[in-house]
Amino acid sequence: MLEVKNLKRQFGQKKQPFTAVADLSFQIRKGEIVALLGPNGAGKTTTVKMIAGYLSPTAGHVIIDGQDAALSPKLVQNQVATVFGGELGFYARASAFDNLKFFSVLFKIPRKERKKKIEEVLSAVQLQDVQYQKVGEFSRGMRQRLHIARALLKDTNIILLDEPTNGLDVEIAHEIRDLIRKLADNGKTILLTSHTMSEIESLADRVLLIGAGKIVHDGTVESVVKLSGVTKVNRPATLEESYLALADGLRR
Ligand SMILES: Nc1ncnc2c1ncn2[C@@H]1O[C@H](COP(=O)(O)OP(=O)(O)OP(=O)(O)O)[C@@H](O)[C@H]1O
Numbered sequence: 001m002l003e004v005k006n007l008k009r010q011f012g013q014k015k016q017p018f019t020a021v022a023d024l025s026f027q028i029r030k031g032e033i034v035a036l037l038g039p040n041g042a043g044k045t046t047t048v049k050m051i052a053g054y055l056s057p058t059a060g061h062v063i064i065d066g067q068d069a070a071l072s073p074k075l076v077q078n079q080v081a082t083v084f085g086g087e088l089g090f091y092a093r094a095s096a097f098d099n100l101k102f103f104s105v106l107f108k109i110p111r112k113e114r115k116k117k118i119e120e121v122l123s124a125v126q127l128q129d130v131q132y133q134k135v136g137e138f139s140r141g142m143r144q145r146l147h148i149a150r151a152l153l154k155d156t157n158i159i160l161l162d163e164p165t166n167g168l169d170v171e172i173a174h175e176i177r178d179l180i181r182k183l184a185d186n187g188k189t190i191l192l193t194s195h196t197m198s199e200i201e202s203l204a205d206r207v208l209l210i211g212a213g214k215i216v217h218d219g220t221v222e223s224v225v226k227l228s229g230v231t232k233v234n235r236p237a238t239l240e241e242s243y244l245a246l247a248d249g250l251r252r
Pocket residue numbers: 011012018019020038039040041042043044045046047
C-alpha cells in the first residue's frame with residue numbers, strides 16, 4: 001500500500017546541507033500499523049511530512065499502491081490523511097460539526113453527502129453528543145479526537161499519525177489507541193510516530209527504529225527487544241528497557 005524508497009531530505013544551504021533524512025526505505029501493507037521510533041531530531045516528522053506531500057524529498061520516492069506520488073499529486077490528496085494533533089487547526093468559536101463542515105467543502109465531499117459523512121466520523125470518535133459544542137471549549141482529548149475525525153472525513157486508505165496521544169491522560173490515550181486499532185482492522189494503513197513505548201507495544205505490528213535519518217532496524221517489538229540485548233531477569237525486557245539500551249546508538 002505505502003512504500004518509501006531511498007527517501008532523503010536535506011535542509012539549509014547547498015554548500016553545507018544538513019541531512020535530516022538520509023536514506024529511508026520501508027513498506028507498509030494494508031491494515032498494518034507501523035511505528036517510527038527514535039530520539040528527538042531523528043527525522044520522524046520530516047519523513048511523515050514528505051509522505052503527506054507537505055515537504056518535497058531531496059531524493060527518493062513515495063509510492064502509493066504502486067504509483068509514484070511525485071508523478072500523480074492527486075494520489076496523495078486522495079489516499080493520505082495526516083493527524084498532527086495539538087491545539088491548532090480548528091476554529092475555536094465554531095462547533096465541531098461546523099469545523100468539519102468547513103473541511104468537508106475543502107475535501108470536495110459532495111454537498112448531499114456532507115451531513116451524513118460528518119455525523120459518521122464524529123460518531124466513530126465518539127464526539128456525536130458534543131458536535132454542536134464550540135471547539136474552544138473542548139478538552140485536549142476531545143480536540144485530538146476531532147483531529148482524527150477530520151482525517152477520517154477524507155476517507156483515505158493511508159493515515160499518518162504524529163504522536164497521536166501526546167499530552168493525553170492514560171484513559172483517553174487508551175480510547176484513542178482502541179480507535180487506531182479499529183481503523184487498522186478495517187483496512188487502513190497506518191504510520192505512527194510516538195515516544196510512548198506502551199503505545200508502540202500495544203499498537204505496532206512493526207517498528208522502524210530510526211537514528212540520524214536512517215533506519216537502524218525494521219521488525220516486530222520482540223525483534224527490537226532481541227536486538228537491544230537487554231537480558232532477561234524473570235521476565236522478558238520491556239520495549240522501554242530495550243529502547244534505552246539502544247538509544248545511545250541512535251543519536252546524531
Ligand atoms: N524546516 C527545517 N529547516 C531546518 N532543519 C529542519 C527543518 N525541519 C526539521 N529540521 C531538522 O531536521 C532534523 C529532524 O527533525 P524532525 O522534526 O524530523 O525530527 P523528529 O524525529 O520528528 O523529532 P521529534 O521526536 O523531536 O519530533 C532535526 O535536526 C531538525 O532540527
